[in-house]
Amino acid sequence: MRCTSAAVAPRCPGAAAASATVPAPPRTPATTMRTRVAAAAVDAAKAAAAATGPMAVRRGMGRRQSSSFLLSCAADPSWRCRSSNSGGGSGSPGDRGPANDAPTAPARAVYQGAYGTFSIGPEDEQEVLLYRLGINTAAACALACSSVAFLPEGSAARTAVLGNLDVLVAAGTAGLGLSLVQIHIYMAPIKRALQALWAVGAAGTVGIMLMQDPPAALFVTEHRAAVWLVGPMFAALTGVAFKEGLCYGKLEAGLLFGATPLLLLGHLTGLVPEAGERVLLAVFSGLLTVFALRKWTQPVKDDVGDKSVFDFLALPPDAQQAAQAARQAREGRM
CATH class of the missing domain: 1.25.40 (Serine Threonine Protein Phosphatase 5, Tetratricopeptide repeat)
Structure with missing residues (x-):
């Protein structure tokens, strides 16, 4: 994003060249009022940073990116230019964080059966x-x-x-x-x-x-x-x-x-x-x-029963013998 005021040339590279070709807009009472409101918002953000610490401010930026990074250069040009240059491109840091990750489905309970663990599914x-x-x-x-x-x-x-x-x-x-x-x-x-x-x-x-x-x-x-x-x-x-x-x-x-x-x-x-x-x-x-x-x-689990037993009964005889031996060995260790 470009700064439109020549006053920020020492702190924002390229601002002086931009001011030579783009005339500064006239300062009207409405512009002055908007500048004061923006400056007040910046002061409030700095006060919140001092009260809650930098970590809270960074979390707040991810949730309220429009109020932290879309202030005009006229209100605080140095902060604006630093945030734009450090972003490495267009957009705000909040847009590139993990805040928009899709929620994951809750994990289902896992039960211990006679021949292994099982869980209750939608079916x-x-x-x-x-x-x-x-x-x-x-x-x-x-x-x-x-x-x-x-x-x-x-x-x-x-x-x-x-x-x-x-x-x-x-x-x-x-x-x-x-x-x-x-x-x-x-x-x-x-x-x-x-x-x-x-x-x-x-x-x-x-x-x-x-x-x-x-x-x-x-x-x-x-x-x-x-x-x-x-x-x-x-x-x-x-x-x-x-x-x-x-x-x-x-x-x-x-x-x-x-x-x-x-x-x-x-x-x-x-x-x-x-x-x-x-x-x-x-x-x-x-x-x-x-x-x-x-x-x-x-509970639904009661009517389902021990699913590991159903899996065991579906095995061929040789596999059933192996599973039975593994169960006996496990019970012996317990």
């Missing part, structure tokens, strides 16, 4: 979210369908539920199926077995919907033998409850594991009276609802 979080949404969908639909047994005859709520029973059953079936796809179980054969049970029960449910006039839920209520068609799907739900109760020691999961087969077997055999079936139905619906809602209180 894991999405799978857990879908798993919990599926369970909550199944619980909400089961609660709505069960309400038919307790709502007053002819009430608007009961009529609305009766008119949408098949929709609720279909949504609950789909929700449980989604959870069984996203569930994290170390042993793949167990996961596939639960999915197969769900598929058989879902096929039986759809068959009832297509071949019978009453809604599927009412048909099963009126025909005990129909439990054989839908029962495998409830067996899959029992497996999920067993897994949750075993892994996390949840009371509602353990109770649900016992209440589900008791409800179905009691209805299938006819050994439980109608009043007893209503009690079992209320217990089943309540436990499933509590179980589903409490899933949201768990």
Whole structure:
């Protein structure tokens, strides 16, 4: 940048030559006022430098470069010329600092597993979210369908539920199926077995919907033998409850594991009276609802499990033996 005043020639090289060809602008009252304001700003900056030290001033320059380096030469020509010459080119020192670096993503927590370390990624979080949404969908639909047994005859709520029973059953079936796809179980054969049970029960449910006039839920209520068609799907739900109760020691999961087969077997055999079936139905619906809602209180890491175990099980037998030996050696040193 060029200085426009001949008075700065001793301190700014080339200023004298510039003054010979470029006439100095006339000093008007407005120019004088701007000069005084600029000089006051410079004095304030120098006072701040004396109070806070040079390091604070340099940090302030990086954040307020427009107020520190864009003062006119008329206000303080020596400072202006020094800052321009020391910059090595156009622009201010604040433009070339690291202040504009893009923020880095926060580091994810690293957990120690049985066979190594692991972290929870976005894909894991999405799978857990879908798993919990599926369970909550199944619980909400089961609660709505069960309400038919307790709502007053002819009430608007009961009529609305009766008119949408098949929709609720279909949504609950789909929700449980989604959870069984996203569930994290170390042993793949167990996961596939639960999915197969769900598929058989879902096929039986759809068959009832297509071949019978009453809604599927009412048909099963009126025909005990129909439990054989839908029962495998409830067996899959029992497996999920067993897994949750075993892994996390949840009371509602353990109770649900016992209440589900008791409800179905009691209805299938006819050994439980109608009043007893209503009690079992209320217990089943309540436990499933509590179980589903409490899933949201768990850390995502719990539903993901130990990812190092999944990696270990995916290895060929020779690599598994080597990993097992390394684990035993590590535990021996500890």
